[in-house]
Amino acid sequence: MRERSKRFNPITDRSSEIIAFLMASPDMPQDEELRFKIGLSVEEAVENVVRYAYDGGIGWLEAGTSLDHDTLVLTIELRDAGMPFNPLEIPDPDITLPANEREIGGLGIYLCKKMMDSISYRYEDGNNVLTMTKKLKNER
Amino acid sequence: MKGNIMDVTITKDEGKTFVKLDGRIDTTNADQFQHDILPLMGGDNLDIDIDCSGMNYTSSQGLRIFLMLQKSVMSRGGKLVMRNMNPLVKEVFDITGFSNIITII
DSSP states (O other): OEEEEEEESSOTTOHHHHHHHHHTSTTSOOOHHHHHHHHHHHHHHHHHIIIIITTTSOOOEEEEEEEETTTTEEEEEEEEOSSOOOGGGSOOOOTTSOGGGOOOTTHHHHHHHHHSSEEEEEEETTEEEEEEEEEOOOOO | OOOOOEEEEEEEETTEEEEEEEEEESTTTHHHHHHHTGGGGSTTOOEEEEEEEEEEEEOHHHHHHHHHHHHHHHHTTOEEEEESOOHHHHHHHHHTTHHHHSEEO
């Protein structure tokens, strides 16, 4: 098991930097499809924290990756001290509605649910902790 | 931080508007992309054909903008077609139901 994390403080306007840090992790796969799906989920999850967690105020985000070398399961963890908020409670968008009734809310976290193998949330020691996992392929 | 590349080429020919997208739409450039396609949201752009072969990524931020464009075109009685979509980008449109609200060929 290898783990790597970094606390970004403050996070205002820094989502692209935080996403780049996670995607540059040595735990990330090279496979194009996996990188696409993980990269999209990372972007959506990080954006949620940067935009909403501190409600316009100043705060930090701890972003980490870990890879279990036996199971090849990649774990991405995002931790913040913002308002307690479980993004998994956002209702899934109704993807059957016609364009004029569609709204954009909830699409980001819905994409994370679909692109990753698992996504979970817990509130721990005053922090929001979002954990996403994806099984990688053996590339070595 | 500098935004990623998302080039927009617009060609008008006999009442049709052809658009070519090259790059990726993400958190670094979605606002710029929205600005760049603003000309398509009005005027006589009623028949819009978007070549997506050069678009290799979009997040929900890009979907938001495509939904705005589709609503704009529909409200003016026009039509929007997106073609040659990369399979991974297509999957994003499929998963979110956007394949049902925008014509993708």
